[in-house]
Amino acid sequence: MFVITLSYLVDVERIDEAMPAHREWLETQYADGVFLASGAQVPRKGGVILAAGVPRPELDARLSLDPFVQQHLAAYEIVEFVPRVVAPGLEALQA
Template sequence: MFVVTLTYLTDLDRADAAMADHLAWVDRQYADGVFLASGRRVPRTGGVILAAGLDRADLDRRLATDPFAEQGIAGYEVVEFVAGRVAEGLEAIREG
């Protein structure tokens, strides 16, 4: 499982201009079953994605196709972890 943090590298006007394309890309990741949750950071300095069901190389390939990455709008930090404990109802995301 991965926690991905996006940090804007440009002003919000550029992020807003590319947001529709970014959200279409996010929708494709959900359709592929690899994104579990996503949203804006507070304050609005970027976003956060929870991803699973893929390896790091595949995740990196997918992140590189995000319009935010292609246009230099956001940088990405990826943290991999093993969910050893989860809340009731989320057992399917626990690994190992």
């Protein structure tokens, strides 16, 4: 499993302009079953994504296709971890 944070490199106005393309890209990742959750950071300086089910090189390849990355609007940081303990109902997340 991966916790992915993205940090905006430009003003939010530029982010908003690219948001429709970013959301379309997100939808593809959800449809493929790779992304589990995503949303904006508070305060709005970037976002967070939870992902699973792919090896790191494939995740890196997918992230490189994000319009935010391709337009140099945001940068990603990725933390991989193995969920050993989960809340009831989330057992499918365990390795």
